[in-house]
Amino acid sequence: MSTDLTVSFNEGSFEFYRKLGNLVQYFQVNLPSNAHGIPLQLIDPSVLAEKLIDYETSDDVPTDVVNAATWDIILEEGMPLVEGVPIWERLDGESVAYYNLFKAYREALYLEGARAIAKLAASTSIQTRNLTMLSRSYHWALRCKAYDLHKKIQAQRMKEIEIQKLESKHARTADKLLEMSMAYLEEHEQQLSPKIAVQLLQVAAKMGRLAVGLQADKPGTESGGSTSININQVAGGASEVVQTTTPGGGADTAEDISHLQSILHILDKSGAFPRGTVVEADFEVIPDDPA
Numbered sequence: 001m002s003t004d005l006t007v008s009f010n011e012g013s014f015e016f017y018r019k020l021g022n023l024v025q026y027f028q029v030n031l032p033s034n035a036h037g038i039p040l041q042l043i044d045p046s047v048l049a050e051k052l053i054d055y056e057t058s059d060d061v062p063t064d065v066v067n068a069a070t071w072d073i074i075l076e077e078g079m080p081l082v083e084g085v086p087i088w089e090r091l092d093g094e095s096v097a098y099y100n101l102f103k104a105y106r107e108a109l110y111l112e113g114a115r116a117i118a119k120l121a122a123s124t125s126i127q128t129r130n131l132t133m134l135s136r137s138y139h140w141a142l143r144c145k146a147y148d149l150h151k152k153i154q155a156q157r158m159k160e161i162e163i164q165k166l167e168s169k170h171a172r173t174a175d176k177l178l179e180m181s182m183a184y185l186e187e188h189e190q191q192l193s194p195k196i197a198v199q200l201l202q203v204a205a206k207m208g209r210l211a212v213g214l215q216a217d218k219p220g221t222e223s224g225g226s227t228s229i230n231i232n233q234v235a236g237g238a239s240e241v242v243q244t245t246t247p248g249g250g251a252d253t254a255e256d257i258s259h260l261q262s263i264l265h266i267l268d269k270s271g272a273f274p275r276g277t278v279v280e281a282d283f284e285v286i287p288d289d290p291a
Contacts, residue, residue: 024137
Protein backbone atom coordinates (compact mmCIF):
# COMPACT_ATOMS: atom_id res chain seq x y z
CA MET A 1 0.00 0.00 0.00
CA SER A 2 1.56 3.29 -1.13
CA THR A 3 1.78 6.35 1.13
CA ASP A 4 -0.40 9.33 0.24
CA LEU A 5 1.94 12.24 -0.54
CA THR A 6 -0.80 14.66 -1.56
CA VAL A 7 -0.29 18.07 0.09
CA SER A 8 -1.98 21.32 -0.90
CA PHE A 9 -0.07 24.60 -0.99
CA ASN A 10 -1.11 28.13 -1.83
CA GLU A 11 0.76 31.41 -1.90
CA GLY A 12 0.06 31.98 1.78
CA SER A 13 1.48 28.57 2.66
CA PHE A 14 4.62 29.30 0.70
CA GLU A 15 5.20 32.65 2.45
CA PHE A 16 4.57 31.06 5.83
CA TYR A 17 7.12 28.29 5.34
CA ARG A 18 9.57 30.59 3.62
CA LYS A 19 9.68 32.78 6.74
CA LEU A 20 9.66 29.77 9.10
CA GLY A 21 12.44 28.02 7.18
CA ASN A 22 14.62 31.12 7.21
CA LEU A 23 14.22 31.56 10.98
CA VAL A 24 14.82 27.88 11.71
CA GLN A 25 18.02 27.84 9.66
CA TYR A 26 19.22 31.15 11.15
CA PHE A 27 19.03 29.85 14.72
CA GLN A 28 20.11 26.29 13.89
CA VAL A 29 23.41 27.31 12.30
CA ASN A 30 24.78 28.53 15.63
CA LEU A 31 23.93 25.36 17.56
CA PRO A 32 26.65 22.78 18.35
CA SER A 33 27.20 19.53 16.49
CA ASN A 34 29.51 16.55 16.96
CA ALA A 35 32.52 15.53 14.86
CA HIS A 36 30.24 13.79 12.35
CA GLY A 37 28.15 16.92 11.79
CA ILE A 38 25.21 15.53 13.76
CA PRO A 39 23.51 18.32 15.75
CA LEU A 40 23.54 18.23 19.54
CA GLN A 41 20.58 20.60 19.61
CA LEU A 42 17.73 21.14 17.16
CA ILE A 43 15.36 24.05 16.62
CA ASP A 44 11.72 23.06 17.04
CA PRO A 45 9.85 24.71 14.16
CA SER A 46 6.47 24.32 15.85
CA VAL A 47 7.46 26.73 18.64
CA LEU A 48 8.51 29.44 16.18
CA ALA A 49 5.40 28.80 14.10
CA GLU A 50 3.06 29.61 16.99
CA LYS A 51 3.70 33.37 16.76
CA LEU A 52 5.34 33.57 13.37
CA ILE A 53 3.03 36.38 12.34
CA ASP A 54 4.69 38.60 14.97
CA TYR A 55 8.20 38.06 13.58
CA GLU A 56 9.52 39.90 10.55
CA THR A 57 13.21 39.15 11.14
CA SER A 58 15.27 37.05 13.52
CA ASP A 59 15.73 40.11 15.74
CA ASP A 60 12.01 40.06 16.49
CA VAL A 61 12.16 36.61 18.09
CA PRO A 62 12.55 36.91 21.90
CA THR A 63 15.40 35.00 23.53
CA ASP A 64 13.03 33.01 25.73
CA VAL A 65 11.20 31.82 22.59
CA VAL A 66 14.48 30.72 21.00
CA ASN A 67 15.39 28.86 24.20
CA ALA A 68 11.96 27.20 24.31
CA ALA A 69 12.36 26.19 20.66
CA THR A 70 15.74 24.52 21.25
CA TRP A 71 15.59 20.77 21.67
CA ASP A 72 18.47 19.02 23.41
CA ILE A 73 19.55 15.92 21.52
CA ILE A 74 20.57 12.86 23.49
CA LEU A 75 23.06 10.51 21.81
CA GLU A 76 22.26 6.93 22.77
CA GLU A 77 24.67 4.42 21.26
CA GLY A 78 25.37 7.00 18.57
CA MET A 79 21.67 7.49 17.81
CA PRO A 80 20.48 11.15 18.11
CA LEU A 81 17.21 11.23 20.04
CA VAL A 82 14.73 14.03 20.71
CA GLU A 83 12.43 13.10 23.58
CA GLY A 84 13.35 9.46 22.97
CA VAL A 85 12.67 9.51 19.22
CA PRO A 86 15.40 9.43 16.51
CA ILE A 87 15.49 12.76 14.70
CA TRP A 88 14.86 11.08 11.35
CA GLU A 89 11.43 9.93 12.59
CA ARG A 90 8.38 12.23 12.78
CA LEU A 91 9.09 15.27 14.94
CA ASP A 92 6.69 16.62 17.52
CA GLY A 93 4.48 19.13 15.68
CA GLU A 94 5.35 17.75 12.23
CA SER A 95 2.17 16.72 10.42
CA VAL A 96 1.86 13.19 9.07
CA ALA A 97 1.60 14.56 5.53
CA TYR A 98 4.81 16.58 5.85
CA TYR A 99 6.61 13.68 7.49
CA ASN A 100 5.60 11.36 4.65
CA LEU A 101 7.16 13.79 2.18
CA PHE A 102 10.37 13.84 4.22
CA LYS A 103 10.35 10.03 4.51
CA ALA A 104 10.01 9.67 0.73
CA TYR A 105 12.96 12.04 0.30
CA ARG A 106 14.98 10.25 3.01
CA GLU A 107 14.50 6.77 1.53
CA ALA A 108 15.11 7.85 -2.08
CA LEU A 109 18.85 7.35 -1.62
CA TYR A 110 18.33 3.67 -0.75
CA LEU A 111 15.47 2.96 -3.14
CA GLU A 112 16.53 5.03 -6.15
CA GLY A 113 20.22 5.72 -5.56
CA ALA A 114 19.98 9.50 -4.98
CA ARG A 115 17.96 12.21 -3.28
CA ALA A 116 16.64 15.21 -5.16
CA ILE A 117 13.91 17.63 -4.18
CA ALA A 118 13.21 18.26 -7.86
CA LYS A 119 12.56 14.54 -8.39
CA LEU A 120 10.26 14.41 -5.38
CA ALA A 121 8.44 17.46 -6.73
CA ALA A 122 7.91 15.75 -10.06
CA SER A 123 6.55 12.59 -8.45
CA THR A 124 4.15 14.47 -6.13
CA SER A 125 3.15 17.42 -8.34
CA ILE A 126 4.23 19.76 -5.53
CA GLN A 127 6.24 22.77 -6.61
CA THR A 128 9.96 22.51 -5.92
CA ARG A 129 9.98 25.84 -4.05
CA ASN A 130 7.33 24.56 -1.61
CA LEU A 131 9.29 21.38 -0.88
CA THR A 132 12.46 23.43 -0.45
CA MET A 133 10.79 25.59 2.19
CA LEU A 134 9.49 22.50 3.98
CA SER A 135 12.96 20.96 3.92
CA ARG A 136 14.43 24.08 5.51
CA SER A 137 11.69 24.28 8.13
CA TYR A 138 11.94 20.63 9.19
CA HIS A 139 15.71 20.01 8.94
CA TRP A 140 15.62 17.52 6.07
CA ALA A 141 19.36 17.78 5.41
CA LEU A 142 20.44 17.30 9.04
CA ARG A 143 17.99 14.49 9.63
CA CYS A 144 19.12 12.67 6.50
CA LYS A 145 22.77 13.05 7.52
CA ALA A 146 21.99 11.44 10.88
CA TYR A 147 19.97 8.70 9.18
CA ASP A 148 22.74 7.90 6.70
CA LEU A 149 25.30 7.63 9.50
CA HIS A 150 22.95 5.33 11.40
CA LYS A 151 22.56 3.11 8.33
CA LYS A 152 26.35 2.90 7.91
CA ILE A 153 26.79 1.92 11.55
CA GLN A 154 24.09 -0.73 11.16
CA ALA A 155 25.77 -2.11 8.05
CA GLN A 156 29.15 -2.26 9.81
CA ARG A 157 27.63 -4.09 12.77
CA MET A 158 25.98 -6.61 10.46
CA LYS A 159 29.30 -7.11 8.68
CA GLU A 160 31.04 -7.78 12.00
CA ILE A 161 28.35 -10.29 12.92
CA GLU A 162 28.81 -12.09 9.60
CA ILE A 163 32.60 -12.13 10.12
CA GLN A 164 32.11 -13.69 13.55
CA LYS A 165 29.81 -16.31 12.05
CA LEU A 166 32.36 -17.09 9.35
CA GLU A 167 35.20 -17.37 11.86
CA SER A 168 33.06 -19.72 13.93
CA LYS A 169 32.41 -21.82 10.82
CA HIS A 170 36.14 -21.97 10.09
CA ALA A 171 36.83 -23.05 13.67
CA ARG A 172 34.26 -25.85 13.36
CA THR A 173 35.91 -26.95 10.10
CA ALA A 174 39.29 -27.12 11.84
CA ASP A 175 37.74 -29.14 14.68
CA LYS A 176 36.21 -31.53 12.17
CA LEU A 177 39.57 -31.99 10.44
CA LEU A 178 41.22 -32.70 13.78
CA GLU A 179 38.53 -35.24 14.71
CA MET A 180 38.80 -36.90 11.30
CA SER A 181 42.57 -37.06 11.58
CA MET A 182 42.48 -38.58 15.06
CA ALA A 183 39.86 -41.10 14.00
CA TYR A 184 41.94 -42.06 10.99
CA LEU A 185 45.04 -42.49 13.17
CA GLU A 186 43.13 -44.80 15.48
CA GLU A 187 41.91 -46.93 12.62
CA HIS A 188 45.05 -46.86 10.40
CA GLU A 189 47.87 -46.25 12.79
CA GLN A 190 49.93 -49.00 11.19
CA GLN A 191 50.03 -47.04 7.91
CA LEU A 192 51.48 -43.85 9.41
CA SER A 193 54.86 -43.32 10.95
CA PRO A 194 54.99 -41.65 14.38
CA LYS A 195 56.60 -38.59 12.75
CA ILE A 196 53.76 -38.14 10.23
CA ALA A 197 51.15 -38.78 12.91
CA VAL A 198 52.58 -36.04 15.11
CA GLN A 199 52.77 -33.68 12.13
CA LEU A 200 49.14 -34.39 11.28
CA LEU A 201 47.98 -33.49 14.77
CA GLN A 202 50.20 -30.40 14.86
CA VAL A 203 48.88 -29.03 11.58
CA ALA A 204 45.27 -29.65 12.54
CA ALA A 205 45.82 -27.90 15.88
CA LYS A 206 47.54 -24.96 14.17
CA MET A 207 44.67 -24.59 11.73
CA GLY A 208 42.30 -24.45 14.66
CA ARG A 209 44.36 -21.68 16.28
CA LEU A 210 44.59 -19.71 13.05
CA ALA A 211 40.84 -19.96 12.58
CA VAL A 212 40.25 -18.04 15.83
CA GLY A 213 42.89 -15.39 15.14
CA LEU A 214 45.76 -16.76 17.23
CA GLN A 215 49.32 -17.46 16.19
CA ALA A 216 49.83 -21.11 15.41
CA ASP A 217 52.76 -21.58 17.82
CA LYS A 218 52.19 -18.88 20.48
CA PRO A 219 49.19 -19.45 22.76
CA GLY A 220 47.13 -16.39 23.60
CA THR A 221 48.62 -13.99 21.05
CA GLU A 222 47.09 -12.56 17.92
CA SER A 223 49.03 -12.80 14.69
CA GLY A 224 49.93 -9.96 12.32
CA GLY A 225 48.83 -9.78 8.71
CA SER A 226 46.51 -12.47 7.37
CA THR A 227 46.68 -15.74 5.48
CA SER A 228 44.13 -17.11 3.01
CA ILE A 229 44.17 -20.91 3.25
CA ASN A 230 42.49 -22.87 0.45
CA ILE A 231 41.67 -26.59 0.43
CA ASN A 232 40.55 -27.71 -3.01
CA GLN A 233 38.63 -30.98 -3.21
CA VAL A 234 37.82 -32.43 -6.64
CA ALA A 235 35.48 -35.40 -6.86
CA GLY A 236 33.62 -36.70 -9.90
CA GLY A 237 34.63 -33.72 -12.00
CA ALA A 238 33.22 -31.21 -9.48
CA SER A 239 35.53 -28.88 -7.58
CA GLU A 240 34.89 -27.46 -4.11
CA VAL A 241 37.17 -24.88 -2.52
CA VAL A 242 37.13 -24.29 1.23
CA GLN A 243 38.77 -20.91 1.92
CA THR A 244 39.52 -19.15 5.17
CA THR A 245 41.27 -15.83 5.72
CA THR A 246 42.90 -15.67 9.12
CA PRO A 247 45.37 -13.44 10.95
CA GLY A 248 49.00 -14.48 10.67
CA GLY A 249 51.17 -15.51 7.77
CA GLY A 250 54.67 -15.90 6.42
CA ALA A 251 57.23 -18.67 6.38
CA ASP A 252 55.65 -20.62 9.25
CA THR A 253 52.33 -20.77 7.44
CA ALA A 254 54.06 -21.87 4.22
CA GLU A 255 55.72 -24.70 6.10
CA ASP A 256 52.42 -25.70 7.72
CA ILE A 257 50.68 -25.76 4.35
CA SER A 258 53.48 -27.89 2.91
CA HIS A 259 52.99 -30.36 5.76
CA LEU A 260 49.25 -30.23 5.32
CA GLN A 261 49.57 -30.96 1.59
CA SER A 262 51.78 -33.96 2.29
CA ILE A 263 49.39 -35.28 4.91
CA LEU A 264 46.36 -34.77 2.67
CA HIS A 265 48.08 -36.81 -0.04
CA ILE A 266 48.92 -39.56 2.44
CA LEU A 267 45.34 -39.61 3.70
CA ASP A 268 44.11 -39.78 0.12
CA LYS A 269 46.37 -42.70 -0.76
CA SER A 270 45.40 -44.42 2.47
CA GLY A 271 41.70 -44.31 1.59
CA ALA A 272 40.58 -41.56 3.95
CA PHE A 273 38.76 -39.76 1.14
CA PRO A 274 36.23 -41.17 -1.35
CA ARG A 275 37.68 -42.90 -4.39
CA GLY A 276 38.42 -40.45 -7.23
CA THR A 277 38.77 -37.47 -4.91
CA VAL A 278 41.76 -35.12 -5.32
CA VAL A 279 42.52 -32.81 -2.41
CA GLU A 280 45.08 -30.00 -2.57
CA ALA A 281 45.97 -27.12 -0.25
CA ASP A 282 47.59 -23.76 -0.87
CA PHE A 283 47.72 -20.34 0.75
CA GLU A 284 48.19 -16.63 0.08
CA VAL A 285 49.75 -14.18 2.53
CA ILE A 286 47.87 -10.87 2.68
CA PRO A 287 50.00 -8.10 4.25
CA ASP A 288 48.56 -5.53 6.64
CA ASP A 289 47.59 -2.18 5.13
CA PRO A 290 50.27 0.46 5.77
CA ALA A 291 49.47 2.82 8.68
